Amino acid sequence: MKFETLAIHAGLDIGNPSKAIIPPISPSTIFEIDETGLKEGDFHYTRLQNPNRQQFEHVIAALEGGEAAAAFSSGIAAAAAILQSLETGDHVIIPEDVYAGNRKMVTSVMSHWGLESDFIDMTDLENIESHIRPNTKIIWIETPSNPLMRITDIAAVAELAKSNNIRTVADNTWPTPVNQLPLELGIDLVLHSTSKYFGGHSDILGGAVISKKHDEFFDRVLTVQKMGGAVPSPHDCWLLSRSTRTLSYRMKGHNEHAEKVAAFLVDHPKIADVFYPGLESNKGHEIAKKQMKGFGGMISFLVDGDYDETIKVVGRTKLVKRATSLGGVETTWEHRRSSEGEGSVSPENMVRISVGLEHPDDIIEDLEQALG
Numbered sequence: 001m002k003f004e005t006l007a008i009h010a011g012l013d014i015g016n017p018s019k020a021i022i023p024p025i026s027p028s029t030i031f032e033i034d035e036t037g038l039k040e041g042d043f044h045y046t047r048l049q050n051p052n053r054q055q056f057e058h059v060i061a062a063l064e065g066g067e068a069a070a071a072f073s074s075g076i077a078a079a080a081a082i083l084q085s086l087e088t089g090d091h092v093i094i095p096e097d098v099y100a101g102n103r104k105m106v107t108s109v110m111s112h113w114g115l116e117s118d119f120i121d122m123t124d125l126e127n128i129e130s131h132i133r134p135n136t137k138i139i140w141i142e143t144p145s146n147p148l149m150r151i152t153d154i155a156a157v158a159e160l161a162k163s164n165n166i167r168t169v170a171d172n173t174w175p176t177p178v179n180q181l182p183l184e185l186g187i188d189l190v191l192h193s194t195s196k197y198f199g200g201h202s203d204i205l206g207g208a209v210i211s212k213k214h215d216e217f218f219d220r221v222l223t224v225q226k227m228g229g230a231v232p233s234p235h236d237c238w239l240l241s242r243s244t245r246t247l248s249y250r251m252k253g254h255n256e257h258a259e260k261v262a263a264f265l266v267d268h269p270k271i272a273d274v275f276y277p278g279l280e281s282n283k284g285h286e287i288a289k290k291q292m293k294g295f296g297g298m299i300s301f302l303v304d305g306d307y308d309e310t311i312k313v314v315g316r317t318k319l320v321k322r323a324t325s326l327g328g329v330e331t332t333w334e335h336r337r338s339s340e341g342e343g344s345v346s347p348e349n350m351v352r353i354s355v356g357l358e359h360p361d362d363i364i365e366d367l368e369q370a371l372g
């Protein structure tokens, strides 16, 4: 079955005995146990499993090409579950420009539990190899990176990791499986903040881990999911399954609109630089072309001016909303350094935009008047 069809049909029959075309929400926290006793796979208690969660886990695993998935109540809970499945004293290699929340989780939480880490430039394979230690257990990829849109060669990193017996994780939140399939390129685990494009309407927090194989390590992730308890509600899982049915078409729109906005920004005299993997000027463009079907809806750029001038530009939009996060149908943008807060390394004149699904002419018209 093709991707678009899977997104609409996969998992709908799970826990749906009435064969409703749109499965009902199952808010019950408990399920009646058969008179012959509880059997493997039966629903029992919603923290452990729920029909709506199972439906969503089924569809996201199918779309990423994995054997199994575990859904969480946020993207960061999903990331934490992967790291909590390691042993004390294990070492992870992580991009220096990894999503700021994941960096903080590693440095302020997991380090107390004995996790060792190196935050490095992941665009350079030799650099990655030189940081491998005997206790390295995970190489973590986020491509395109945030906010500089650096590109990592997924297949090359997967090969290097395999030859050193190291597990790989790819945060596929930004590209989504519509644009990039890390498991097909040799990665072991995919991570998502489903709060972004999977949710797609800026109204759900969620996360997921998808595993190429349902192996012993994934069983550990499942144990953290069930015993850590950061599980999504049945209602959120139901909403996520609903949004996923339109994911392919929303992503095609985000890709198309972002390409137009990037082309507009590149030519604008008030813009000093534009970071978008679809631009030939992007350092990682050739690798991006090889591993991405579309370049996504996120763009970062530098205003030709200082902090004050950049804040003024961001403040002038009427249609484009000032907000963090990404992946909604509405276009949003933010002064990235203000949003990242203390310790941010983003330039003072950097703006990050999540290009939405409004007509691109309206988005560009608003940006044009804001840039002045």
Ligand code: PLP
Binding pocket: 074, 075, 076, 077, 099, 101, 102, 142, 146, 171, 173, 174, 192, 193, 194, 195, 205, 206, 207, 325
């Ligand atoms: N990964 C990436 C790439 C993100 O952009 C984010 C959130 O911004 C996360 C993970 C964390 O997800 P959540 O906010 O759902 O916890």
